[in-house]
Amino acid sequence: MSILYALDLAGTFVFAISGILTAIDKKFDLVGAAVIGFVTAVGGGTLRDVLLGQTPVGWMNDLTYIGLVGIALPICYLGRGYISKLRRSMFIFDTVGIGLFTIMGLEKTLNLGLSPVIAVMMGIVSAVFGGVTRDVLCAEVPLIFRKEIYASACLIGGVIYLMAEQLNAFRDLNIGIAIAVVILIRYLAVRFGWHIGVKPLN
Amino acid sequence: MSILYALDLAGTFVFAISGILTAIDKKFDLVGAAVIGFVTAVGGGTLRDVLLGQTPVGWMNDLTYIGLVGIALPICYLGRGYISKLRRSMFIFDTVGIGLFTIMGLEKTLNLGLSPVIAVMMGIVSAVFGGVTRDVLCAEVPLIFRKEIYASACLIGGVIYLMAEQLNAFRDLNIGIAIAVVILIRYLAVRFGWHIGVKPLN
Amino acid sequence: MSILYALDLAGTFVFAISGILTAIDKKFDLVGAAVIGFVTAVGGGTLRDVLLGQTPVGWMNDLTYIGLVGIALPICYLGRGYISKLRRSMFIFDTVGIGLFTIMGLEKTLNLGLSPVIAVMMGIVSAVFGGVTRDVLCAEVPLIFRKEIYASACLIGGVIYLMAEQLNAFRDLNIGIAIAVVILIRYLAVRFGWHIGVKPLN
Numbered sequence: 342m343s344i345l346y347a348l349d350l351a352g353t354f355v356f357a358i359s360g361i362l363t364a365i366d367k368k369f370d371l372v373g374a375a376v377i378g379f380v381t382a383v384g385g386g387t388l389r390d391v392l393l394g395q396t397p398v399g400w401m402n403d404l405t406y407i408g409l410v411g412i413a414l415p416i417c418y419l420g421r422g423y424i425s426k427l428r429r430s431m432f433i434f435d436t437v438g439i440g441l442f443t444i445m446g447l448e449k450t451l452n453l454g455l456s457p458v459i460a461v462m463m464g465i466v467s468a469v470f471g472g473v474t475r476d477v478l479c480a481e482v483p484l485i486f487r488k489e490i491y492a493s494a495c496l497i498g499g500v501i502y503l504m505a506e507q508l509n510a511f512r513d514l515n516i517g518i519a520i521a522v523v524i525l526i527r528y529l530a531v532r533f534g535w536h537i538g539v540k541p542l543n
Numbered sequence: 544m545s546i547l548y549a550l551d552l553a554g555t556f557v558f559a560i561s562g563i564l565t566a567i568d569k570k571f572d573l574v575g576a577a578v579i580g581f582v583t584a585v586g587g588g589t590l591r592d593v594l595l596g597q598t599p600v601g602w603m604n605d606l607t608y609i610g611l612v613g614i615a616l617p618i619c620y621l622g623r624g625y626i627s628k629l630r631r632s633m634f635i636f637d638t639v640g641i642g643l644f645t646i647m648g649l650e651k652t653l654n655l656g657l658s659p660v661i662a663v664m665m666g667i668v669s670a671v672f673g674g675v676t677r678d679v680l681c682a683e684v685p686l687i688f689r690k691e692i693y694a695s696a697c698l699i700g701g702v703i704y705l706m707a708e709q710l711n712a713f714r715d716l717n718i719g720i721a722i723a724v725v726i727l728i729r730y731l732a733v734r735f736g737w738h739i740g741v742k743p744l745n
Numbered sequence: 746m747s748i749l750y751a752l753d754l755a756g757t758f759v760f761a762i763s764g765i766l767t768a769i770d771k772k773f774d775l776v777g778a779a780v781i782g783f784v785t786a787v788g789g790g791t792l793r794d795v796l797l798g799q800t801p802v803g804w805m806n807d808l809t810y811i812g813l814v815g816i817a818l819p820i821c822y823l824g825r826g827y828i829s830k831l832r833r834s835m836f837i838f839d840t841v842g843i844g845l846f847t848i849m850g851l852e853k854t855l856n857l858g859l860s861p862v863i864a865v866m867m868g869i870v871s872a873v874f875g876g877v878t879r880d881v882l883c884a885e886v887p888l889i890f891r892k893e894i895y896a897s898a899c900l901i902g903g904v905i906y907l908m909a910e911q912l913n914a915f916r917d918l919n920i921g922i923a924i925a926v927v928i929l930i931r932y933l934a935v936r937f938g939w940h941i942g943v944k945p946l947n
Binding site for chain 3: 571572575578579600681
């Protein structure tokens with residue numbers, strides 16, 4: 342099993358948990374929770390594959406992805422008694438997920454021979470679009486447009502990864518370091534309320 | 544004309560009517576009603592085709608689909624005086640539509656050589672995504688996440704169809720029986736307020 | 746540089762400005778404004794390319810599109826002090842954008858050998874879908890479903906363009922005349938409150 346594939350499975354699993362917990366929190370029914378969990382987990386990679394023309398999209402050729410959502414579903418329901426304590430976990434799962442998917446999407450796009458700029462964008466799309474779809478389906482303004490640094494963490498992690506690869510900086514540790522950077526920036530941003538904005542004039 | 548093609552046209556027509564009636568009910572203008580009617584009618588099949596890589600998507604190569612929406616439009620406007628009585632019809636048209644599209648999408652996906660699990664999922668996508676898009680465009684939480692059994696009816700109908708095909712159970716009646724199962728489950732679910740949920744703890 | 750390419754760049758730039766101004770107006774942060782600007786600018790063409798199977802989608806093979814959004818971003822922020830006066834500009838940029846993109850999308854679809862009906866539809870999709878996505882991401886009912894003539898202006902402009910091409914009417918001026926028609930209809934519709942609707946019975 343390649344590292345990229347392992348990352349993809351791990352990201353899918355943590356995003357499925359993040360989506361299902363959100364749906365339970367919103368009192369959707371079981372089917373709604375399964376749909377939101379699946380969409381959160383594979384939405385970003387699906388849009389990336391569709392835009393790149395990689396169809397049938399990835400999860401159609403490997404039932405493991407659907408299986409992971411199927412495993413996440415009972416885990417979340419059995420653990421829902423702890424849900425008020427799980428708010429922190431939802432955040433951690435989501436943060437780990439964006440780290441994993443950013444590097445995954447970036448690598449897949451580079452492998453198709455597209456430019457590094459597009460690769461970083463597709464990394465961000467892979468990381469954030471599942472959550473955007475989750476929020477749109479819940480009729481909310483997507484999280485990434487609200488205050489905290491989110492897509493920016495993916496952007497910085499993606500750029501660091503590209504530079505490290507170019508310089509052959511940390512050898513086999515590049516992937517791990519870039520993912521850690523995304524997670525760290527996102528964590529610090531939420532912890533300390535970081536916010537990139539231009540002050541509105543008024 | 545093959546049975547699959549006939550089902551597709553019938554599903555398109557009933558979904559177009561369902562979408563246009565919804566738009567009239569929401570007091571959208573004529574163009575808005577045409578767009579919502581078209582999106583509701585072809586949205587599910589379009590997403591299925593895009594995910595499967597069947598592009599240009601189906602309705603682009605056969606103007607019959609657009610023509611059906613064009614026919615549905617004046618029918619709905621001429622009949623809008625009866626619209627308060629049509630709420631029941633909207634529901635019936637929608638229910639027949641999901642039955643037809645579930646089997647359609649499932650068959651199309653199997654024909655591409657993908658797994659039965661994916662085929663059932665693409666059946667559900669074909670059936671429900673038109674309505675999901677309609678609801679998102681109207682800035683509402685999609686119907687399938689609200690109480691009644693909806694995607695689940697498609698799931699059960701799809702699985703019955705696959706099993707009947709495998710067992711060669713009812714021969715040429717498989718399609719009809721599976722569609723009838725979807726419609727019946729959905730009808731009974733709404734009639735008796737069925738709901739698959741896990742009781743929230745509190 | 747072909748005329749079509751120049752039109753596409755011009756449309757991208759004006760839509761990026763329209764999207765970024767909207768995001769600033771809604772007090773999104775810098776990243777949100779960049780995303781909304783990019784989605785508004787390339788959303789219509791992206792959906793068109795995906796539906797037509799032209800993947801990787803257009804802007805992936807030419808970084809000029811991303812560069813234009815990058816140029817539009819500081820321009821909008823530096824000019825945001827004038828934003829109350831820019832409401833009129835937002836409208837003008839948006840109107841010029843739909844004119845340019847309608848003809849662009851139509852021509853691209855005809856070049857793939859699809860029917861003129863589909864070409865006009867893809868012209869409308871190219872013109873309006875960026876704005877639709879912008880509105881969905883902001884959790885609003887899309888502009889095109891609200892009162893004024895919008896998609897209809899694209900429809901009329903597209904049909905005039907097709908007829909003029911068929912009749913070889915104005916020779917090289919066809920594109921310019923059709924774009925001017927879209928802009929003029931849209932401008933007059935907003936100026937005089939035009940509205941295509943069927944009176945609700947009640």
